[in-house]
Amino acid sequence: MVLLSPHSLAPSPAERARSVLSRPNPATVTTAHVSLHLTGAVCHTTAEGEVTLLLPDQHRVLAEIGEGGLEATVEFTDTAPVDLRDPTRSLLWIIGDLRIAPPAQARGRALAVLAEDPDERLLDLGHGRTMVVMDPHLIVHSDYEGCHLLHPEEFTEAAADPFGRWEGPWLRHLEDDHPDVLRALVAHCPAPLPQGRPRPLGVDRHGLCLRLEGPDGDHDVRIPFRRLVRTPHDIAHEVREMAGLDRHRC
Incomplete structure (x- = not known):
């Protein structure tokens, strides 16, 4: 990446990571025994830094999570919105514990998001989709500036760019x-x-x-x-x- 002014402001690695999650990027959920690819992940980040995802009902990964939670890796591919010959802009890996949100909690979280962000994809919750919540332990973001290991607190305190969906x-x-x-x-x-x-x-x-x-x-x-x-x-x-x-x- 050429920076036309070395002193110009630019988003921090943590802000860029949060922005990846705010866009409908493809993602892959991987556990010890199963992998699930999502073409346009319905993903949101809470004020506490937890990451929510909607997964297809009855998928094996949900059965694997069970009641005690499950360690998993989610890889997000930040894809350019125009048809470039190399469409990948960055990669984001989040490692943490997955748990299934109880229905009432999932609805509450969805309503809280909808109050700020009219993401109609959340309407699939309870209609073929189940909400899972990830508590991140390790976050790695890789883009034109290099590979950045992000502390969970740094990730939580950052904000996504307001123009991510637009x-x-x-x-x-x-x-x-x-x-x-x-x-x-x-x-x-x-x-x-x-x-x-x-x-x-x-x-x-x-x-x-x-x-x-x-x-x-x-x-x-x-x-x-x-x-x-x-x-x-x-x-x-x-x-x-x-x-x-x-x-x-x-």
């Missing part, structure tokens, strides 16, 4: 409808960049990430915003400013 549709819109903006962003960068087709890789409250797909490989670049953004309108304004297209809508 970024996918917006990046696809940028890719499909505004390739001129992507080219302008590269042209107006204050530092020379590797050659390659600019693709939208990610966006957060700190800045925009592009991937340059060139003949010699992929090169990622983070373009920091001038200030922390608070709304989608702020992001569009910052991107227009950086691209030198003040009147361009995106």
